Structures are given as structure tokens and as C-alpha cells.
């Protein structure tokens with residue numbers, strides 16, 4: 001991120017008075033991330049992350065906060081939201097909806113190992129399975145309808161060749177047969193910067209604010225595109241074998257999911273190409289801002305076109321041990 005909304009010491013002390021967390025010791029804005037304002041907060045009882053929601057509205061937030069509580073309580077490595085003195089997770093601070101969550105140990109990794117990829121696959125599958133029991137529903141906000149409206153916004157900013165690629169991909173995606181695909185709750189943004197590790201041990205998955213009800217296989221596609229990138233946009237087959245193998249350990253994918261896998265990888269690349277284009281060409285004002293390169297996902301998309309058999313073959317090499 002980014003700190004879009006500055007919080008003063010006085011404001012934070014008043015906010016913390018609503019919690020049973022002791023005295024404020026220190027706090028600092030977090031520079032990673034794009035969507036929200038985040039601070040690390042230390043009180044006399046421990047370390048927390050404070051999020052001020054910049055885009056999501058208060059009535060949308062119970063889904064995410066309840067989901068995070070549900071996952072932490074089902075032993076998925078993740079941060080439990082912290083309740084205030086009245087048992088509520090959601091508060092307001094400086095005019096924005098705000099929440100505190102536990103601060104997890106660990107750091108994100110730039111160059112994941114196969115073992116780390118396996119851990120991500122395993123926990124994603126456990127999350128997909130566990131969430132069968134989670135009763136709330138949310139439609140995707142970055143789904144196919146959003147792809148079309150956002151493409152129209154960014155189209156005038158693109159080169160002719162990128163415009164042609166974007167138009168062709170939207171047309172291709174509109175024709176993908178998604179019938180009979182397993183559906184459920186997905187993270188939808190499980191990038192490397194949304195997982196923390198201590199060595200090879202996954203300590204937590206964070207940033208559930210794009211979670212929604214959608215095709216489970218799309219969640220894996222988002223994650224493989226980011227975690228298993230060989231550097232020249234092709235898939236790193238060793239990391240992919242471990243990530244998909246880890247996933248299969250807890251949930252067996254269906255033949256329909258394997259069939260649609262190449263299209264899902266392309267759709268997932270399209271989604272992040274578009275969101276990064278929008279962030280770049282229509283930025284929001286903020287004190288610290290962090291724009292990610294859209295061309296990374298344009299190139300991922302390009303490299304996934306015309307290689308369907310190769311992409312489906314990833315499932316044959318998934319390491320099941």
C-alpha cells in the first residue's frame with residue numbers, strides 16, 4: 001500500500017480505548033499493499049494490524065471479518081480479527097470503517113520454494129473444503145462483469161496491440177463454458193505478498209478482502225500465475241507441481257476443472273492486468289502509494305494462449321507425496 005488516511009496518536013488512543021488491549025506503545029504505516037490503509041500497532045498486550053477500509057463499505061465488511069474469524073477457528077493459518085469490548089470486530093476511525101487483526105509472524109517471499117508452494121496449495125484446499133460450512137455469501141467484485149466495464153475504461157490508454165489483445169481475450173472469456181464447475185468461497189487474491197512464512201513454515205494467509213463465492217479452480221489459477229512464474233512469464237513447472245499436488249492432498253479436482261484450467265489461468269491473468277492498468281491510469285491520492293506493473297500480467301496472459309495441452313499437463317505432474 002499505501003497510507004491513504006493518516007491516523008494521529010490521539011485518534012488511535014481514543015480508538016483503542018474501545019478495546020481491552022492495554023496502552024498504545026507505537027504504530028507505523030505499512031507501505032505494502034494497494035487497497036487499504038494499514039498500520040502496525042503495538043500495545044502493552046501485543047502486536048496488531050489496523051486496517052482502515054478505503055473502498056469497502058461498512059455493510060460489506062462483516063462477510064470478511066466473520067470469514068477471517070471462521071478460518072482462524074478452523075485452523076487455517078490466518079489472522080483472527082480482534083473484538084472490541086462489546087465483542088464487535090468492526091469500528092470506525094477517522095471517518096473510515098476500521099478493524100484490528102492479530103499481527104502474524106513471518107514475512108512474504110519473493111522467490112518461493114517448492115515446499116512453500118506446496119504449503120499454499122494445501123492450505124488453499126483446506127480453506128475451500130472448510131468454507132462449505134461458512135454461511136455467508138458474496139458475489140465477486142472483480143469478476144467477468146467487472147472485466148468488461150474496466151476494459152472499457154482503460155482501453156483508450158492502451159497501445160493498439162494491447163487493445164487487440166484485450167478485446168480478443170474478453171471475447172474468448174465470454175465463451176468459456178463454466179457449467180458444472182465446483183463453486184464456493186475463494187480468497188481470490190492469494191499472491192506471494194498475501195502469505196507469510198517463517199522459513200518453510202506458512203504462518204498465515206492475509207488480505208481476504210477480495211474473498212467471494214466463485215469457481216474454486218479460479219482461486220488456484222490466480223495463485224499459480226503469481227507463485228509459479230518462471231521469470232519469463234511461463235509457468236515454473238516444479239513450483240506448480242508442488243502447489244497443485246499440495247492442493248490435491250486435501251481436495252481432488254474434477255475433470256471439468258482440468259478441462260477449463262487453461263481458460264481460468266487466462267481469466268486470472270486478465271483480472272490482474274486490468275486492475276493494475278486501472279490503478280496506474282486512474283490512481284487514488286495517498287501519502288504512500290505503490291503501483292504494480294500491469295505488463296507483468298499482460299505477459300502472463302500472452303504466455304498462456306495457445307498452450308492448452310501443456311497447461312493441462314501440469315495436473316499430470318502434480319506431486320502428490
Ligand SMILES: Nc1ncnc2c1ncn2[C@@H]1O[C@H](COP(=O)(O)OP(=O)(O)OP(=O)(O)O)[C@@H](O)[C@H]1O
Nearest residue numbers: 001030032033034035036049079102103104206207
Ligand atoms: N495480520 C497481519 N500480520 C502481519 N502483517 C500483516 C498482516 N496483515 C497485513 N500485514 C502486512 O501489511 C501489508 C499490507 O496488507 P494487505 O496486503 O492486507 O494490504 P492491502 O492494501 O489490502 O493489500 P493489497 O495490495 O493486496 O490490496 C502486508 O503486505 C503485510 O506486510
Ligand SMILES: N[C@@H](CCO)C(=O)O
Nearest residue numbers: 034189191272276292
Ligand atoms: N494482488 C494484486 C493487488 C491487490 O488486488 C496485484 O498484485 O495486482
